[in-house]
């Protein structure tokens with residue numbers, strides 16, 4: 001029994017629907033008739049987002065794998081994924097998913113209604129209403145391999161984490177590389193949005209005039225000048241403010257290894273999809289995890305290293321991280337006040353090659 005191409009395309013759509021940093025969708029999918037491979041598309045995304053072997057990319061790879069494995073079940077397809085450290089370098093990362101039909105591959109419900117396709121980022125304000133105990137209990141049960149999840153709903157700890165997001169964000173707004181990536185990925189006009197990748201500014205919950213300001217500071221040169229009068233402090237404060245008033249925060253924790261990042265990505269996507277299905281909004285914050293990775297890699301600007309060490313120490317303490325664990329992602333969660341516009345995805349001809357001769 002063969003898996004038909006339409007089904008494969010639906011699996012690929014589910015993988016592409018997974019979250020990626022700045023909606024960069026750094027993936028290319030290839031189907032050879034039995035193996036679906038997912039590869040980092042270095043030609044398309046080089047110097048526009050995190051490199052292939054970064055924890056951020058591997059986290060994103062984990063989310064793609066999670067979605068494809070999840071939707072395969074609905075199609076009665078056995079999906080087994082594999083990856084090896086040899087597949088990962090600064091310019092390449094990926095995984096192979098072996099797909100075998102179990103019996104009938106017809107889905108029981110229309111896959112477009114699958115929860116995967118409803119998961120989204122909501123950067124708008126949330127209600128202060130606490131999340132129901134039953135949802136918190138169910139979410140707490142989730143884990144994947146070496147990755148675990150921590151739910152924080154104590155007001156004082158939420159405040160503390162908000163403060164840490166602010167510290168991390170102060171470093172971020174003084175870091176050329178991430179700032180330039182953001183500049184390249186912002187989509188300001190309808191025409192730009194139609195490119196179907198990057199960040200549609202309508203999803204960013206900006207105040208009036210915010211879009212023009214963002215456009216102005218998206219040049220690193222101008223940001224650097226404004227930083228002399230402390231712009232990074234103001235921007236970090238704005239970035240962290242919603243975290244401090246969130247009813248609950250979810251922390252995704254795993255070892256600081258490629259396997260840890262992939263496990264964390266799978267758990268991230270599973271818990272995010274679950275919360276969205278329960279009507280709870282999710283806003284991911286990668287900024288702390290990013291500074292921790294940069295500190296380890298020695299890429300924090302010299303004058304900010306002490307601040308990054310402080311961040312690491314406080315984060316370890318606040319989240320009671322064990323030996324060999326790091327934070328991979330923080331999620332602000334709560335009941336949404338509004339539904340954001342949906343981020344688009346790249347067309348099939350850009351992200352898919354069929355070599356199966358079907």
Ligand SMILES: Cc1cc2nc3c(=O)[nH]c(=O)nc-3n(C[C@H](O)[C@H](O)[C@H](O)COP(=O)(O)O)c2cc1C
Pocket residue numbers: 017018019020021022023024056057059060119120121122123198199283284285286287342343
């Ligand atoms: C590794 C990674 C880091 C991310 N960091 C942030 C972040 O710091 N802030 C944010 O608002 N969204 C962040 N996102 C969410 C993406 O911007 C979002 O998933 C993407 O724009 C697609 O939108 P969607 O989630 O609505 O499908 C991150 C996603 C990933 C996978």
